[in-house]
Amino acid sequence: MLRLPPNQILTKKWPILHEGAVPDYGDLKDWRFRIFGEVENEVALTYEEIMQLPKTISTVDMHCVTHWSKYDTTFEGIAFKDLLHLVKPHPHVKYALIYGHIFGDDFGYSANLPIEALMGTDALFVYRYKDDEHEWQDLTPKHGFPLRFIPPKEFYLWKGSKWSCGIQLLTENEPGYWEARGYHLDGNPWREERFAKNDEKPSGYGGEEEWTHQEEE
Ligand SMILES: Nc1nc2c(c(=O)[nH]1)N[C@H]1C(S)=C(S)[C@@H](COP(=O)(O)O)O[C@H]1N2
Ligand SMILES: [Mo]
Numbered sequence: 001m002l003r004l005p006p007n008q009i010l011t012k013k014w015p016i017l018h019e020g021a022v023p024d025y026g027d028l029k030d031w032r033f034r035i036f037g038e039v040e041n042e043v044a045l046t047y048e049e050i051m052q053l054p055k056t057i058s059t060v061d062m063h064c065v066t067h068w069s070k071y072d073t074t075f076e077g078i079a080f081k082d083l084l085h086l087v088k089p090h091p092h093v094k095y096a097l098i099y100g101h102i103f104g105d106d107f108g109y110s111a112n113l114p115i116e117a118l119m120g121t122d123a124l125f126v127y128r129y130k131d132d133e134h135e136w137q138d139l140t141p142k143h144g145f146p147l148r149f150i151p152p153k154e155f156y157l158w159k160g161s162k163w164s165c166g167i168q169l170l171t172e173n174e175p176g177y178w179e180a181r182g183y184h185l186d187g188n189p190w191r192e193e194r195f196a197k198n199d200e201k202p203s204g205y206g207g208e209e210e211w212t213h214q215e216e217e
Pocket of ligand 1: 019101158
């Protein structure tokens with residue numbers, strides 16, 4: 001498999017792309033991470049409880065639907081599979097919605113993903129990273145601090161919910177925030193699954209102008 005998916009452009013810098021304002025969780029005292037939906041035992045974890053879970057370090061490639069790809073960012077975080085161990089999912093659970101903050105709502109952003117694709121060490125809720133240009137450092141607020149999801153490279157990065165506060169387990173697939181707004185339900189970069197209708201760009205799609213002239217912060 002080629003490393004660069006079709007019609008992607010490599011960037012060394014890590015662009016910042018999101019809608020709405022960057023949330024400020026203060027001292028994280030009231031911050032919780034919830035696992036809910038089709039489970040026997042819903043949980044709500046504090047930031048300290050999250051940070052005591054087993055940690056995974058993975059070097060990943062990211063591919064954004066607006067055509068940028070960045071290789072080899074090394075992340076430290078909690079693997080999706082290690083969070084799944086904390087609950088007893090109902091037998092027919094097959095999908096997850098991974099929530100993030102948008103427009104003042106911690107559960108306003110979401111992305112749908114099939115559970116079976118999330119069981120490796122490349123599906124991570126991350127808080128720290130390093131790359132060619134940075135030593136280990138905390139994720140900046142603009143990249144999703146205190147916790148953001150990074151999907152496996154078989155998914156465009158819109159599936160990587162920033163400021164993530166929860167996972168909902170589902171038996172049926174449900175569109176997340178962008179999937180409900182004209183983006184592809186699956187979003188595989190190798191198959192160029194950008195939009196629900198191939199020839200229709202969803203409204204608000206900025207394309208390359210969104211990131212090519214951007215300064216990294
Ligand atoms: N909460 C939230 N998460 C989000 C988004 C957003 O608007 N809100 N944008 C997504 C999109 S489209 C992309 S490409 C990545 C960008 O992550 P980055 O800014 O760290 O590069 O975040 C994703 N996660
Ligand atoms: Mo994106």
